[in-house]
Amino acid sequence: MKAGQVVHELLSEAGIKINGDKQWDIQVHNDNLYSRLLSDGELGLGESYIDGWWDCEALDEFINKLLRANLREKIKRNREFVFFILKTKLFNRQKESRAKMIGVSHYDLGNDLFRLMLDKRMNYTSAYWNKAENLNDAQEAKLDLVCKKIELKPGMTILELGCGWGSFAKYAAEKYGVNVVALNISKEQINLARELCKGLPVEFRLQDYREAEGKYDRVVSIGILEHIGYKNYSTYMKVTERCLKDDGLAFIHTIGNITSTTHISLWTEKYIFPNGMLPSVAQISKAMEGLFVMEDWHNFGPDYDKTLMAWYRNFNKVWPQLKEKYGERFYRMWRYYLLSSAGGFRSRKNQLWQIVMTKTGRKQPDCRIC
Numbered sequence: 001m002k003a004g005q006v007v008h009e010l011l012s013e014a015g016i017k018i019n020g021d022k023q024w025d026i027q028v029h030n031d032n033l034y035s036r037l038l039s040d041g042e043l044g045l046g047e048s049y050i051d052g053w054w055d056c057e058a059l060d061e062f063i064n065k066l067l068r069a070n071l072r073e074k075i076k077r078n079r080e081f082v083f084f085i086l087k088t089k090l091f092n093r094q095k096e097s098r099a100k101m102i103g104v105s106h107y108d109l110g111n112d113l114f115r116l117m118l119d120k121r122m123n124y125t126s127a128y129w130n131k132a133e134n135l136n137d138a139q140e141a142k143l144d145l146v147c148k149k150i151e152l153k154p155g156m157t158i159l160e161l162g163c164g165w166g167s168f169a170k171y172a173a174e175k176y177g178v179n180v181v182a183l184n185i186s187k188e189q190i191n192l193a194r195e196l197c198k199g200l201p202v203e204f205r206l207q208d209y210r211e212a213e214g215k216y217d218r219v220v221s222i223g224i225l226e227h228i229g230y231k232n233y234s235t236y237m238k239v240t241e242r243c244l245k246d247d248g249l250a251f252i253h254t255i256g257n258i259t260s261t262t263h264i265s266l267w268t269e270k271y272i273f274p275n276g277m278l279p280s281v282a283q284i285s286k287a288m289e290g291l292f293v294m295e296d297w298h299n300f301g302p303d304y305d306k307t308l309m310a311w312y313r314n315f316n317k318v319w320p321q322l323k324e325k326y327g328e329r330f331y332r333m334w335r336y337y338l339l340s341s342a343g344g345f346r347s348r349k350n351q352l353w354q355i356v357m358t359k360t361g362r363k364q365p366d367c368r369i370c
Helices: 003-013 033-050 059-068 079-090 101-107 111-117 135-149 167-176 187-196 230-243 266-271 281-288 302-326 328-346
Strands: 157-161 179-184 202-206 216-222 244-257 293-299 350-358
Touching: 003 033, 033 266, 033 328, 059 302, 059 328, 111 187, 111 302, 135 167, 135 244, 135 302, 135 350, 157 167, 157 230, 167 179, 167 187, 167 202, 179 187, 187 202, 216 230, 230 244, 230 281, 244 281, 266 328, 302 328, 302 350, 328 350
Parallel strands: 157 179, 157 216, 179 202, 216 244
Antiparallel strands: 244 350, 293 350
């Protein structure tokens, strides 16, 4: 059977037509696409899009349909993918000596890009759309939800592991009167965070989470667990336990995987988040065991779909201001990243979790307010 016919039949299972008239149908510009998809799988799908071999108006819905039809399981894995999986099992790809790779390759891309794409506080994690109608309000709602879940009170000390551009630290210091020590491995993020939080009781340190010291009333991480790697989840929990006071609260906000794996897609690994991976419930709970009591586990994955679509609209709107610096290939790569990620949450292959933890013996907090 010819490659084109195989791909046609596979896409038909997902309700997708080649050169069809639906928004989620793909328009093929290069017939070599079919053999490339069968040989290179997900990596070939993303790279051929960047190369301009195909287009799709509703790329997010195209990915949603692919994932719901489980097509990734029906395409034979090539040697590169098998070797990639083997490396994730044999080596600690998120060890401390490699930790700064993600900062340099992704978070240091340019503050101009992220300032124009994100909300006014520069949150680069999912917003909370429960009662919000726009991105700014939804991100403030997320920050306030975190503060309420961990029962912040004036004068408390907070350790934030992986702080982005300081959105949580700034909000918590301004609105709740707390003192924050925030760790990050991205120089660009740290520099801007210090500027944005000038005059507030917030200290930013260019450090890996494993270097955290001291004792704090609260230990918080919002969007760092996706970069830690399954071989280091126990280390992360031990660092959190070491730095948390006995009567304190620990908090995690993370994207989650519905199955336990050791890797992300080859395309995402190569182009967006090197050394990244998404934790499962089993992987987190195993690392937590013996150190913490799980007090609350909140899942609102569909909110990340809405957040990513809002980021994409912002990015698309401001692209004329960015195109000279970043170029057309970057536009196609970034569009694929944002919209395919939205499709991942829409299909429910990816989840979004907030977890509240305490040390054994502490009184149960009143954190179940979602």
